[in-house]
Amino acid sequence: MKKILLLLASLTFFVIASADQSQRGVTFEKDGLIYTIASEYIIKKHNIGRSANDPAYLIQNEGEVYVSGVSGTKSCITIPTRVTNKSHYCRKDSAVTATYNVLGIGARAFEDAKLDKLIIPFGLLFYGEQAFHNLELKSGVLVLPPAKRMRKGMFDGVKAKVLLTNLTYSSTTPIFFDKTFDSKEEQPDIYIYHGIYSTQAEGIDKKSLCTIGKNIYNKWIAMNGEFGKDYIESNVKFRISSIHSTKDNSFNTLYSSGVYNENKIPTITIKKCKKFEKTKTDIDMIAPCEYQFWNPYTYEKGVYDEFIMNESLFRLKKGTDYKYYTLDGKPITNTESLIDNDGKDPFGLQVHTPEEVKEKRAAKEREENINRKMKDLKKVFGF
Amino acid sequence: MTRKIYIIIAFILNAINLFAQEYSTGDVIEKDGISYKVLVTYLVTNPKESPDAITGPDKFYQAGEIMAIKVDENLTDVVIPSAVGRFKVVGLTDSLFYRHEHNRIWLPDLVFAGNHCFSKLKVRSGALVIHGLDFLGTGVFDELAGDLIFDTPRAISWGKTFEKKNDTLVVTSRPKGAIKFNTKMLRYIKYSLVYDDCYTAQGNRFKRWVSKAFNDDEEFMKHDLTDKMSYLSKRGYTTTSRMKKRGLKINSGAVNVKLFDEKTGKVKPFEYPWGNLTQEFRRQARYTVSNKKSGTTSHYNEFIPVADATLKEGWYVKFIGDEGEVKYTLNGKLIK
Numbered sequence: 001m002k003k004i005l006l007l008l009a010s011l012t013f014f015v016i017a018s019a020d021q022s023q024r025g026v027t028f029e030k031d032g033l034i035y036t037i038a039s040e041y042i043i044k045k046h047n048i049g050r051s052a053n054d055p056a057y058l059i060q061n062e063g064e065v066y067v068s069g070v071s072g073t074k075s076c077i078t079i080p081t082r083v084t085n086k087s088h089y090c091r092k093d094s095a096v097t098a099t100y101n102v103l104g105i106g107a108r109a110f111e112d113a114k115l116d117k118l119i120i121p122f123g124l125l126f127y128g129e130q131a132f133h134n135l136e137l138k139s140g141v142l143v144l145p146p147a148k149r150m151r152k153g154m155f156d157g158v159k160a161k162v163l164l165t166n167l168t169y170s171s172t173t174p175i176f177f178d179k180t181f182d183s184k185e186e187q188p189d190i191y192i193y194h195g196i197y198s199t200q201a202e203g204i205d206k207k208s209l210c211t212i213g214k215n216i217y218n219k220w221i222a223m224n225g226e227f228g229k230d231y232i233e234s235n236v237k238f239r240i241s242s243i244h245s246t247k248d249n250s251f252n253t254l255y256s257s258g259v260y261n262e263n264k265i266p267t268i269t270i271k272k273c274k275k276f277e278k279t280k281t282d283i284d285m286i287a288p289c290e291y292q293f294w295n296p297y298t299y300e301k302g303v304y305d306e307f308i309m310n311e312s313l314f315r316l317k318k319g320t321d322y323k324y325y326t327l328d329g330k331p332i333t334n335t336e337s338l339i340d341n342d343g344k345d346p347f348g349l350q351v352h353t354p355e356e357v358k359e360k361r362a363a364k365e366r367e368e369n370i371n372r373k374m375k376d377l378k379k380v381f382g383f
Numbered sequence: 384m385t386r387k388i389y390i391i392i393a394f395i396l397n398a399i400n401l402f403a404q405e406y407s408t409g410d411v412i413e414k415d416g417i418s419y420k421v422l423v424t425y426l427v428t429n430p431k432e433s434p435d436a437i438t439g440p441d442k443f444y445q446a447g448e449i450m451a452i453k454v455d456e457n458l459t460d461v462v463i464p465s466a467v468g469r470f471k472v473v474g475l476t477d478s479l480f481y482r483h484e485h486n487r488i489w490l491p492d493l494v495f496a497g498n499h500c501f502s503k504l505k506v507r508s509g510a511l512v513i514h515g516l517d518f519l520g521t522g523v524f525d526e527l528a529g530d531l532i533f534d535t536p537r538a539i540s541w542g543k544t545f546e547k548k549n550d551t552l553v554v555t556s557r558p559k560g561a562i563k564f565n566t567k568m569l570r571y572i573k574y575s576l577v578y579d580d581c582y583t584a585q586g587n588r589f590k591r592w593v594s595k596a597f598n599d600d601e602e603f604m605k606h607d608l609t610d611k612m613s614y615l616s617k618r619g620y621t622t623t624s625r626m627k628k629r630g631l632k633i634n635s636g637a638v639n640v641k642l643f644d645e646k647t648g649k650v651k652p653f654e655y656p657w658g659n660l661t662q663e664f665r666r667q668a669r670y671t672v673s674n675k676k677s678g679t680t681s682h683y684n685e686f687i688p689v690a691d692a693t694l695k696e697g698w699y700v701k702f703i704g705d706e707g708e709v710k711y712t713l714n715g716k717l718i719k
Contacts, residue, residue: 189588194583206566207585207586207587207588208586208588209584209588211566211569212581212583213579213581215579215580216580216581
């Protein structure tokens, strides 16, 4: 019995520990919304506008999330374009926060939700399958800016009029309608503006849509009050720039630690490892990151799954192997010296259990004692 | 059994002859709580009869255009048919439905609706459906309590439909509800006042709007079938059979009598007070007569087939136009 309990306890510990390592898929709640983390990375940025004593560089946690649900604590919900929360990346300092870009709305995220108002920003990458299933809105109109990819049955059972806005955005980036309007369930009336009809909304089955004039369009947008038109339009610039930087080339450099080959500084380049179009499930719509590493000291070049750094050293992960380097790129071979009494590395990774550390340290001490005694014996007997 | 057949035949003949009585412009016809005013009359033939079968003046029938001038306020459902007998309903007079309240209203494909025709009308089903309207007066849908659905097959001349005079100022006039169109009509309303204030849909979504306006009653929606009597009118007629080289082609119809400007001495184009037709501004019967052999075409205002036993065919045709009276034999030969 004791053995089974011990096994269960060790399994639980394993799950927590591994979840702590892999931030992808972890959820958190903020302002009435539940977010799922798709990726998180550390970026070294110039500390622009710093005072004399401040460091020249800042090390920040950034990442990407999507909305995967509502907690039901708020009736008026505004989906932000960026959300800041406690970092879920494996860093020792628990006070570290991460800023995540909100990139989409997951499958059934707003299922059966009853809200007074829902404000969605412009320029999300995707809306998941049946994202607004049976959503009830008191405001009567769901103002929905288009996403790059809109999945099946998105509007099933929505108890409000749906106004698809900003469709002119698709003139440069075609929207992928993944059977968005094909549904056996009852669909609400979906409206678009007259002017964009037939030219911009090419992927839409026009028979499923109604159009409205400018005055009605403006009236419905204004119904969102202070968050109405201004809110949506204020996000346009930011979102377009951020999307355009990632949409065309799936291999986009997000961070480079130094100038390649000039100052002999190791270079870490964060890239998206998958093409966006090949993905199917919500979390895969946001491709995970991979880290391309070039080390001028060892002439080592490789691709790693994980990269983490602090003020003095950084760590790379490939499969189950971890490698540690100083910021100059010198490899740290004696990794045992980095592990603290709890068995964690400087980034909070549980490498060994405390008992193992104790055992190892005890074994090391024993070995050192033996060695010392051997040396003493050598001195005494002179051989 | 034979008696029954005779009774049925007699009944049918009576029904056909119901409108055999002569009407003249300005006469009022009353039917099913709605009064109509005769705007113009002209002669037609029966489409089932070939020119050879028309053996005399008695084979021509009176047809024409009428305008609805009064609707009983107590009617719950108003059905304005496309034709009453051989008379086609072409329009609605000024303020016809002013401050009326009805459950549902069925309107045929019309030519015109007069000033403030549907002003302050309340439709309990929630929407008024327009199946076709070519010309509209001023403030036609002013403060209409309900939605306005245009289920029209062609473009509409808006004119001053969405304007009205408030003392000396011209202000926007529109229904209280939404203005809805079939998406295919959108390009026609692009330069209209309603463009920014309207909704469009197509396919089943649009059909649902229309159906809802008639309380989803399929029987009520069958009124789009025109009155059968109107099918018994043929406006084109040849005095001889098709194979013969000689003869006359007669086409009957009506035109607007245009307004004459005394100052300039010119004819003003189509400033026609739809919905409030008077003797000065009226519809005028117009017969277009072309000679089969010579190919010449003339226009006349009146057509009178006259019985004459001295002629071989037993009758001849007489036309009265601006230049006086003209008589032709059925072969197209002028009778002096």
